[in-house]
Amino acid sequence: MTVAAKRASRAAGRASRPRRTRPPRDAEYLLRLYVAGHTAKSLAALANLRRICEEHLAGRYQLEVVDLLENPALARGDQILALPALVRQLPPPVKKIIGDFSSAERVLVGLDLRPVARGGAR
Amino acid sequence: MPLPLARYLLRVPARQPRRTSRRRSIPQIGKAPTGIDGFDQITGGGLPCGRTTLVCGGAGCGKTLFGIQFLVNGAVKHGEAGVFVAFEETAEELGRNVGSLGFDLAGLVGKQLLAIDYIKVDRAEIEEAGEYDLEGLFVRLGHAIDSIGARRVVIDSLEALFSGFANEALLRAELRRLFGWLKDRGLTSVITGEQGDGALTRYGLEEYVSDCVISLDNRVADQVATRRLRIVKYRGAAHGSDEYPFLIDEHGFSVLPVTSLGLDYAVSSERVSTGLAELDAMFDGGGFYRGSSVLVSGTAGTGKSSLAAQFADARCRRGERVLYFALEESRSQVVRNMRSIGLDLEVWQRRKLLHIQAARPTVFGLEMHLVTMHKAVDQFRPHAVVIDPISSLISSGNAHEVKSMLVRLFDYLKTKQITCLVTSLSAGSGNEDTEIGISSLIDTWIQVRDLEFASERTRGLYLVKSRGMGHSNQVREFLITSRGISILPVVIGDAGVVTGSARATSASQLEDAARVRERDAARRQRELERKRGAIEAQIAAMRLQLEAEEDDSRAVDAAVHDREQRTADQHAALSHNRNRPRSPNGRRS
Numbered sequence: 001m002t003v004a005a006k007r008a009s010r011a012a013g014r015a016s017r018p019r020r021t022r023p024p025r026d027a028e029y030l031l032r033l034y035v036a037g038h039t040a041k042s043l044a045a046l047a048n049l050r051r052i053c054e055e056h057l058a059g060r061y062q063l064e065v066v067d068l069l070e071n072p073a074l075a076r077g078d079q080i081l082a083l084p085a086l087v088r089q090l091p092p093p094v095k096k097i098i099g100d101f102s103s104a105e106r107v108l109v110g111l112d113l114r115p116v117a118r119g120g121a122r
Numbered sequence: 123m124p125l126p127l128a129r130y131l132l133r134v135p136a137r138q139p140r141r142t143s144r145r146r147s148i149p150q151i152g153k154a155p156t157g158i159d160g161f162d163q164i165t166g167g168g169l170p171c172g173r174t175t176l177v178c179g180g181a182g183c184g185k186t187l188f189g190i191q192f193l194v195n196g197a198v199k200h201g202e203a204g205v206f207v208a209f210e211e212t213a214e215e216l217g218r219n220v221g222s223l224g225f226d227l228a229g230l231v232g233k234q235l236l237a238i239d240y241i242k243v244d245r246a247e248i249e250e251a252g253e254y255d256l257e258g259l260f261v262r263l264g265h266a267i268d269s270i271g272a273r274r275v276v277i278d279s280l281e282a283l284f285s286g287f288a289n290e291a292l293l294r295a296e297l298r299r300l301f302g303w304l305k306d307r308g309l310t311s312v313i314t315g316e317q318g319d320g321a322l323t324r325y326g327l328e329e330y331v332s333d334c335v336i337s338l339d340n341r342v343a344d345q346v347a348t349r350r351l352r353i354v355k356y357r358g359a360a361h362g363s364d365e366y367p368f369l370i371d372e373h374g375f376s377v378l379p380v381t382s383l384g385l386d387y388a389v390s391s392e393r394v395s396t397g398l399a400e401l402d403a404m405f406d407g408g409g410f411y412r413g414s415s416v417l418v419s420g421t422a423g424t425g426k427s428s429l430a431a432q433f434a435d436a437r438c439r440r441g442e443r444v445l446y447f448a449l450e451e452s453r454s455q456v457v458r459n460m461r462s463i464g465l466d467l468e469v470w471q472r473r474k475l476l477h478i479q480a481a482r483p484t485v486f487g488l489e490m491h492l493v494t495m496h497k498a499v500d501q502f503r504p505h506a507v508v509i510d511p512i513s514s515l516i517s518s519g520n521a522h523e524v525k526s527m528l529v530r531l532f533d534y535l536k537t538k539q540i541t542c543l544v545t546s547l548s549a550g551s552g553n554e555d556t557e558i559g560i561s562s563l564i565d566t567w568i569q570v571r572d573l574e575f576a577s578e579r580t581r582g583l584y585l586v587k588s589r590g591m592g593h594s595n596q597v598r599e600f601l602i603t604s605r606g607i608s609i610l611p612v613v614i615g616d617a618g619v620v621t622g623s624a625r626a627t628s629a630s631q632l633e634d635a636a637r638v639r640e641r642d643a644a645r646r647q648r649e650l651e652r653k654r655g656a657i658e659a660q661i662a663a664m665r666l667q668l669e670a671e672e673d674d675s676r677a678v679d680a681a682v683h684d685r686e687q688r689t690a691d692q693h694a695a696l697s698h699n700r701n702r703p704r705s706p707n708g709r710r711s
Contacts, residue, residue, distance in 0.1 A: 034258065036257040036258070036260075036261055041253065041255070045252075048252075068257075068258065068261040069261065072261045072262065072264065072265030073265060075258050075261050075262045075265070076239065076262060079241065079242045080258040080261075080262070081241060081243065081256060081258045081259050081262075081283075081286070082248075082254045082255065082256055082257075082258055082259075082287065083254060083255060083256075083257040083258045083261075084254065085254070085258065094247075095247075095249070096247055096248045096249065097248070097249040097250075097251050098248055098249070098250055098251070098254040099250050099251040099252030099253055099254045100251075100252040100253045100254065101251050101252050102251070102252035102253070103251050103252050106249060106250065106251035106252070107249075107251045109249060110249030110251055
């Protein structure tokens with residue numbers, strides 16, 4: 001085995017360890033954003049989220065926006081308490097992120113797009 | 123016109139015929155009845171309507187149950203729908219937990235009178251990315267409230283939020299907003315909170331709730347747990363400020379107010395017999411007043427229980443129902459012991475006139491005793507109640523607690539016009555002081571005591587007091603025989619009233635004296651007889667003598683008369699002879 005091959009396999013192994021809990025790179029993302037009315041906070045959250053998704057999940061995500069003022073009964077299903085809230089329906093497991101998503105780093109951690117150990121998010 | 127001006131300045135509305143409508147316009151805090159026994163009494167109607175109430179206390183003190191009962195009673199009794207927001211238990215768990223208390227949560231949910239929203243807070247599942255608020259909680263709450271038109275809200279327990287979110291400052295701001303929101307919507311709400319160290323709640327929820335704070339407590343003293351409730355604050359309304367014992371039994375939550383009944387019960391002038399004619403006679407001839415409280419106190423073995431049983435027997439004889447709380451003996455022991463003094467309580471039990479409820483005082487706390495007694499009274503509806511003895515209740519509480527319990531019990535019985543006879547063991551001989559210091563609660567107090575005299579013990583009975591009637595001040599000796607209690611008549615010896623064998627001695631002395639007196643009288647009689655005989659004999663003799671003298675006298679008279687007669691005859695003869703012609707011989711014839 002060549003040195004280059006060894007290095008490549010080591011790099012692959014290192015990368016694959018956190019990837020075991022993470023969805024595959026090409027997984028489809030089904031995201032649901034819960035907001036309450038068209039407040040400044042919910043608009044900011046939506047804008048932030050769209051930007052992050054376009055950047056990291058371009059072409060392989062669906063974003064559904066639920067306005068709880070229109071459908072309050074839906075809050076119960078996903079145990080929504082704090083708003084704005086993003087629920088990752090797919091890929092499993094279900095993940096929840098709350099906030100206005102001003103911190104892209106935390107959103108990526110929450111969506112399992114960036115491993116917690118790397119990237120210095122924490 | 124000085125008066126209207128003063129009224130104007132003081133903003134006093136002028137007296138007008140339509141005063142009631144004006145009065146109605148003065149805003150007052152409405153009350154939302156909780157339907158919890160006793161609680162509505164001490165708060166003057168319930169929780170503040172349209173406000174938030176904090177119910178705090180340690181684990182297992184009944185916070186959740188208080189909330190559930192508030193909602194269930196509101197729905198069932200007052201037709202007010204309610205929302206229960208559960209942070210700790212799911213709707214199914216809650217339903218099962220309170221099912222044993224007879225609350226049908228699922229049924230109420232089906233009738234649109236109750237909505238249960240279980241909110242799961244798990245910090246591990248949630249990633250925080252930027253600013254957020256708890257609008258979701260408001261949305262869910264608002265939705266639940268609107269879906270059934272709720273007037274009541276219970277949130278149990280809001281403090282779960284503190285473990286779910288990292289940003290405490292935001293959380294506090296949101297809680298403040300939540301309380302304001304609840305108030306704005308005019309919802310009567312109950313928030314529960316776990317007790318904290320040195321504070322009412324762990325996260326200081328009391329800062330946000332300014333209208334009503336209720337503290338629940340479950341304290342253990344001498345291995346007996348007692349639940350207590352205290353109204354820490356109730357803005358804008360008078361309320362009882364004491365700690366009230368409460369209990370949770372098969373009917374749920376009930377608070378026992380000490381003073382809720384007040385002193386405004388009606389009284390009866392009807393007398394009820396004590397069971398002993400002689401004792402009745404000591405009470406102005408009538409016995410106790412119906413509905414009064416009677417205390418029989420005394421040292422051990424002075425016959426307190428016997429007097430109590432005699433009273434119970436007398437009531438049953440009159441066809442009245444008697445409830446007998448035996449705190450030291452079992453039911454059959456009471457029956458057996460009283461049979462030995464000629465009282466057959468078994469008969470009355472069979473005829474459902476007597477119910478003996480036996481329970482050791484230590485079997486549960488005082489409040490439980492009080493409530494079981496309340497319940498027994500409610501079910502059996504007796505005319506008279508006997509508690510034998512109350513002094514043993516001390517073992518399940520201190521004197522003050524026992525006293526407050528008895529105040530409540532007596533008040534309760536008095537409102538129902540139930541005559542109550544209690545016995546109490548007093549410590550020292552002849553000690554006119556009950557251990558519990560309840561003498562002031564008692565209308566009629568009979569003291570039984572040992573009378574020691576001439577190395578002999580006899581039982582004595584006297585009346586310490588009897589409110590509202592004349593009563594004897596004598597100490598009466600009584601005997602407990604196989605045919606019941608008998609109060610002996612008063613015997614007065616050389617040195618006052620005598621008892622026991624002195625009574626017997628005194629009686630025999632009196633007999634002797636009587637015998638002597640009789641003998642003397644007979645002798646005197648005989649002497650008189652003799653004297654009379656002698657005198658009569660003398661009289662007879664004198665009479666004979668008189669007769670003899672009379673005879674003599676008569677004889678002399680006759681002799682004198684004869685002689686006089688003869689003399690007269692002789693004179694006549696002589697004169698005759700002298701006047702006659704002479705015969706030839708010259709002699710007169």
